[in-house]
Amino acid sequence: MRRLPAMLAALALASLGVLVPATSAQADNWACNDNYEAAMYGYMYAYDDMECHGGALGYTSSWDSDWGNSNGPFRGADTNNASSILNKGSIPVQFFNGTGQDWAGGYACLSPNELYASNLSDNYFTSGAKLNYGISSHRWVSKDRCSAKSWAT
Numbered sequence: 001m002r003r004l005p006a007m008l009a010a011l012a013l014a015s016l017g018v019l020v021p022a023t024s025a026q027a028d029n030w031a032c033n034d035n036y037e038a039a040m041y042g043y044m045y046a047y048d049d050m051e052c053h054g055g056a057l058g059y060t061s062s063w064d065s066d067w068g069n070s071n072g073p074f075r076g077a078d079t080n081n082a083s084s085i086l087n088k089g090s091i092p093v094q095f096f097n098g099t100g101q102d103w104a105g106g107y108a109c110l111s112p113n114e115l116y117a118s119n120l121s122d123n124y125f126t127s128g129a130k131l132n133y134g135i136s137s138h139r140w141v142s143k144d145r146c147s148a149k150s151w152a153t
């Protein structure tokens with residue numbers, strides 16, 4: 001994971017702004033865009049801070065039915081700790097508020113063409129619960145299983 005010192009990142013954004021006038025929304029998403037470019041194909045990533053900052057809590061091409069247990073790609077304090085996510089796979093990732101392989105309860109989906117969600121505080125599970133600091137499990141699903149939820153980055 002490439003991390004630029006804050007000063008350099010600010011300079012990069014400033015010079016980008018000169019060449020390509022960007023909306024503030026685009027500028028805010030710059031870090032996630034950078035992470036998306038660097039991400040591995042077929043993988044999803046989750047970060048503890050917004051804008052894909054703070055290092056990845058985890059990344060995987062597989063699933064994890066409990067982000068708080070001691071096995072799989074997400075463990076311990078990862079549960080209820082993600083503030084941004086990205087999907088560089090070929091099918092949607094379905095995120096759940098709860099845990100377990102019954103895959104029950106509120107969920108939200110991030111499809112590959114959405115690329116990433118840089119600020120989960122704008123998003124909600126189907127149950128109405130906040131997505132930010134709420135994700136506790138995930139799996140990859142076909143498009144038709146995620147039609148209930150569509151959301152902006």
Ligand SMILES: [Ca+2]
Binds near residue numbers: 064067068072074
């Ligand atoms: Ca786990």
Ligand SMILES: [Ca+2]
Binds near residue numbers: 080098134135136
């Ligand atoms: Ca949760």
